[in-house]
Amino acid sequence: MLEIEFLEQANNDMTSFRTRLLTMLFVMALTSSLVFAQESSISVPQPVLNGIGFDVGVVVTGDTLSMDAYTVQASGGLFGLTFDEDEGMWVASGVKVTGTGAQDIVLLRSGQEVVRQATRSIPGWLSIIPPLLAIAVALIFKRVIPALFLGLWVGAITALSFSFKGAFIGLLDTFQVYVLQEFIHEDHGPIILFSLMIGGMVGIITKNGGMQGVVNIIVRWASNPQRGQLATGLLGIAIFFDDYANSLVVGNTMRSVTDRLRVSREKLAYIVDSTAAPVACIALVTTWIGYEVGMIGDALEKIDGLDGSPYGFFLASIPYSFYPILAIFFVFLVAWTGRDFGLMYRAERRARTLGQVSDPASTANDDENAVKEMTPIEGKPQRAVNAILPVLVLVFGVLGGLYATGSGESIKDIIASSNSLTALMWASLLGVLVAAALSITQRIMTIEEVVESWFSGLKGMMFAMIILVLAWALSAVTEELHTASYLVSVLGDSLSAGFVPTIVFILAAATAFATGSSWGAMGILMPLVIPLTWAVMVTNGMVEAHDYHILYSSISAILAGSVWGDHCSPISDTTILSSMASGCNHIDHVRTQLPYAMLVGGVAVLFGTLPVGFGFPWWISMGTGMIVLTLFLRFYGKSADDEPVEA
Secondary structure, three states: OHHHHHHHHHHHHHHHHHHHHHHHHHHHHHHHHHHHHHHOEEEOOOOEEOOOOEEEEEEOOOOOOOHHHEEEEEOOEEEOOEEEOOOOEEEEEEEOOOOOEEEEEEEEEOOEEEEEEEEEEEOHHHHHHHHHHHHHHHHHHOOHHHHHHHHHHHHHHHHHOOOHHHHHHHHHHHHHHHHHHHHOOOOHHHHHHHHHHHHHHHHHHHHOOHHHHHHHHHHHHOOOHHHHHHHHHHHHHHOOOOHHHHHHHHHHHHHHHHHHOOOOHHHHHHHHHHOOHHHHHHOOOOHHHHHHHHHHHHHHHOOOOOOOOHHHHHHHHHHHOHHHHHHHHHHHHHHHHOEEOHHHHHHHHHHHHHOOOOOOOOOOOOOHHHHHHOOOOOOOOOOOHHHHHHHHHHHHHHHHHHHHHOOOOOHHHHHHHOOHHHHHHHHHHHHHHHHHHHHHHOOOOOHHHHHHHHHHHHHHHHHHHHHHHHHHHHHHHHHHOOHHHHHHHHHOOOOOHHHHHHHHHHHHHHHHHHHOOHHHHHHHHHHHHHHHHHHHHHHOOOOOHHHOHHHHHHHHHHHHHHHHHHHHOOOOHHHHHHHHHOOOOHHHHHHHHHHHHHHHHHHHHHHHHHHHHOOOOHHHHHHHHHHHHHHHHHHHOEEOOOOOOOO
């Protein structure tokens, strides 16, 4: 009897224990699930484009299951996770939604919902409206700041919602969010400071008579418009190491020379712009090289079976850079022959016959008060060394800064790892200090006068800096709206090997034109195009060394297409800097340069990039392009000195 009671008590205790154990496990699982849900999160872009892939960042902490158990669910299906070493987090790549309006993105754990986040889907074509609107308004009304602000505002509305609330909040965000974040961006601050310091240095060396001394020397050789334009082009080639420094130094230095020779400000801005980025893009040692080689290297690392030095691939791509090389060639061809066409011809006729270097109906980037402030002090010596030495300090300061901030055993390694923005800031400060010291020690100016002239030069840069920050802000909006991804989806389908370089060139040009940034277009497309090109080559069985011309040409097409789109875009930073440094109305610069850039770009595609994609020798294509440009200018160009201006 006692034994039976003992067994019954044991069974009851065991049942109670099991019940308590199951209850405890259930509570632990529930608690773990709740805690886990609180510790897990996903980051979803706002907004997203209908049918266009985007990335979802996933943060999971404290979970013992494999990450293979997690997926991201959207209306476009289920998407697995991969670990992004650069970002240091798990990412679901290529997530797509179908339809427009409100969308939910859900993180699943073994099929069970962990966390969800809402987003908004819009049609892809809406993403290109803000930059296109800004470009259209700028070209029609010839006022770039209102155009940029309008495009920025419409972009902010598109990112939020098409409602009265979205319009009002978007208006506030244009300044408080987009302009602010670009103004304080760690890479933009140095550019702004460098540009202001360059303006200040130019103010000093102009006021102390140094710039006039340079003018006096150059004018001895540049005795006519032809030589003046050639001298400007040669100076643009000489300052090859950075496009910003090139535009600012050459434009400000040669403005007085070309004005005296009755060369239009539009022509000066064109020469400056077309010998800045094209030279920096293909020169062997520039501030662009580290950026370009770094992107090429990152893309090559993701490709199995493709070995080689990133710098070697860059060097191999230079012969296929048809637009930059032909753009430089056309600058000297125009300068040497004295022939022009279109709006540039009219500008040159106006300058040559009426002496009006700028259109009287346009507002230049500098005003009369600024010109008076920059006039050399009367009765003081005009020594060229007072301008040449600060400029040399600037040039070698940049090169020395690149060397000091870089590391490696070879020059290319040092440049690739250097901090170009730091080098530019160091050099600009040293240039200002040397210019000030020369002015004070020679008793040309007092300390107070040096500060005033520095500030006068700085003020001349303010208008351009406003445009520059707005252009950056608009570029940020296009990134938020996935404009580049939409362009890739529209233009990047159904590629065949021979057409790959041409399609890449057009895609890069469209991206740079819409965003106003050649570097931005390169950064967006390089990681996509190189693996895509190699995949197309593999599909077509073109993996031998003699087939690599397609890969080289595609790499150069990204660089060249980005520069072409940058040249054509009125919201481009280098276009803005060129017009500002040349004292040319910005829209006048865009309207007169656009036909030249379109001509050279069309020749580069039709006679260079396209035939090379099908195995045509690059050197024959390059020579053919030069011949075509020469014949075009010979038969369609006219000299501004041959005919008087029509009444």
